[in-house]
Amino acid sequence: MKFGGSSLASREGFKQACTIVEGHHRKGDLVAVVVSALGDTTDRLLEACDRAAGGDRKLVEAFLKSLQAKHLENCGWIAEGDARRKAEEAVSAMIGELREVLMGVACIAEATPRVRDYVLSFGERLSAPIFKAALESRGLKSEWFTGKDAGIVTDSNFGNAKPLVELTLHQVKRRVGKPYDEGVIPVVSGFIGADQKGHVTTLGRGGSDLTASLLGAALNADEVWLWTDVNGIMTADPKVEPSARTIKQLSYQEAMEMTFFGAKGIHPKAVEVAMDRGLPLRVKNTFNPEGPHTLITMEAEVKTGFTAKAVSLIQEVALITVGGAGLAGAPEVAAELFQILSEKRTNILMISQGSSEANISFAVSRDPVDELVPLLEMRLLGGKTVRQIDVEEDVCIVALVGAGMKGTPGIAARVFKAVATEGVNIRMIAQGSSELNISFVVKREDGPKAVKALHREFKLGESS
Structure with a gap:
């Protein structure tokens, strides 16, 4: 315990x-x-x-x-x-x-x-x-x-x-x-x-x-x-979405996706150690020990009609874009970029590159930005490859997570429609090959609106 x-x-x-x-x-x-x-x-x-x-x-x-x-x-x-x-x-x-x-x-x-x-x-x-x-x-x-x-x-x-x-x-x-x-x-x-x-x-x-x-x-x-x-891991942060409910069961993979994207309740490395040994985890409330709680095991429980299980919000994020026409066909620039991030021990939360290869965008925690950006400018600018480095510090990441999303067509369309209805513009989007999450970057002020829209669209208040 x-x-x-x-x-x-x-x-x-x-x-x-x-x-x-x-x-x-x-x-x-x-x-x-x-x-x-x-x-x-x-x-x-x-x-x-x-x-x-x-x-x-x-x-x-x-x-x-x-x-x-x-x-x-x-x-x-x-x-x-x-x-x-x-x-x-x-x-x-x-x-x-x-x-x-x-x-x-x-x-x-x-x-x-x-x-x-x-x-x-x-x-x-x-x-x-x-x-x-x-x-x-x-x-x-x-x-x-x-x-x-x-x-x-x-x-x-x-x-x-x-x-x-x-x-x-x-x-x-x-x-x-x-x-x-x-x-x-x-x-x-x-x-x-x-x-x-x-x-x-x-x-x-x-x-x-x-x-x-x-x-x-x-x-x-x-x-x-x-x-x-709190009563286990919730479908959303109840401070953002009051109708959030306790998720009764998660797979290790779902739990790691959720904790990485800001869900409260458990450290992702703790899930990894438990997963490697098939050790069940329970997240319970000290002040309500017999109340609802979350069980984390190997199996993913997927209910008919409910593809997603939770929507998470990561605040305090910065979006950095490294751009220049010379980036196309220049893999050494990406290598240097990752080397700099490694030296500064900066974790990449999301990354995206267009098919034109003219820019690379990535999201990181806002904490290291003041030191990281000058270093990127010093090491990458000045040649013919990288022409500009832009930083947006008023953004956040929203992530929709659930094993039921895997192999289910139309999930992305529902996500885009739900947030567009609320007037939210998506700045960057990514989906892991596991298909357990879709994550995207929006303006910080739009984060709560996006969370509420997805919680409602995917009936998360009913699916737990």
């Missing part, structure tokens, strides 16, 4: 998470737990690291005092006796360690990616001993591990490290498997691991889901349950 930050942010949520674990343990189930940082702790750690790099020691001290008070307060109302004392000691020791790191950052006025990962790791590391203490206060045996201590081994891509899966599964089985098999409840800090030199790494946003899948695979679990604050 993995409990996200939204589940652990409040007293009610933390106690409910412990109650869920206790209930299944007392029924005789073997349970392992992965915990995220409490609430917005990760964001606050990131801000503190940046401010420390700017030399703001006063803010760092205030942050550390607030962080310690928050976690000690949790110890006070969630645990009792010796369990509480040990949790408080662990929290205080980690806050002291974090203070040394942040003051070191302030001293040299720099935070390298490796140091940043180390700072961010404290969110999950602080959660784990508190959750362990809460379980022990209920009379349950528990042991806590950092991701590193549990045996999660990654490459050295700090900030978005990739697990070395086979080595990780072997290590986790050896280190966590024994107490787990004996009925002790392991509590593992999500989101973090370590490279082969022992340096702490982070798995990227949503990385606790990946930790849970790795743990489930290593321990031969029957299922992995991902607890959050």
Whole structure:
């Protein structure tokens, strides 16, 4: 079971998470737990690291005092006796360690990616001993591990490290498997691991889901349950489309398509690990444990008359177009373009090239654009091949996903008609060879209108 930050942010949520674990343990189930940082702790750690790099020691001290008070307060109302004392000691020791790191950052006025990962790791590391203490206060045996201590081994891509899966599964089985098999409840800090030199790494946003899948695979679990604050994966973001409903069942492929295109609830790499081992995933609501939820398995459930399952919206996107008549018959330009994107570790969300080969358009997250575009201009402009590089930052991506779309004629026509009726102009379109999704770029202001139009056209409020 993995409990996200939204589940652990409040007293009610933390106690409910412990109650869920206790209930299944007392029924005789073997349970392992992965915990995220409490609430917005990760964001606050990131801000503190940046401010420390700017030399703001006063803010760092205030942050550390607030962080310690928050976690000690949790110890006070969630645990009792010796369990509480040990949790408080662990929290205080980690806050002291974090203070040394942040003051070191302030001293040299720099935070390298490796140091940043180390700072961010404290969110999950602080959660784990508190959750362990809460379980022990209920009379349950528990042991806590950092991701590193549990045996999660990654490459050295700090900030978005990739697990070395086979080595990780072997290590986790050896280190966590024994107490787990004996009925002790392991509590593992999500989101973090370590490279082969022992340096702490982070798995990227949503990385606790990946930790849970790795743990489930290593321990031969029957299922992995991902607890959050919503009733599973929805047909659309309910903030955009109020009639959105829970999707009861998804295939691994459908889930990966949806999570890649912004659906909330699960990390795509977590799905990949589960798919490789046929490990079922369930996305459930901590605050409504018996309510609707989503099951993710190998099989794709396709209902007659319902071709699509969900429509997703990715905000904060930029569309970059590299153009010039000389691009035709010049594959070396595309090679150089991809090389630049690789060097900047920029993920391409969508890409399209017209049959004239006169331009290449691609969508990326807006975050790296300020650094990426000047580099593209420096490396690609100035010759006879690339004549212009245009950037649009007021766009978003809309994606329609569903296994029923595969081999079904007329899907694209319905998409175009539905959005055209709402006066939405499509800037770029792409469909993967899997035929599980159709994605397109529109103006940011038109994104919600497109989502509503497709949700209505494909009856997604009825199909779940």
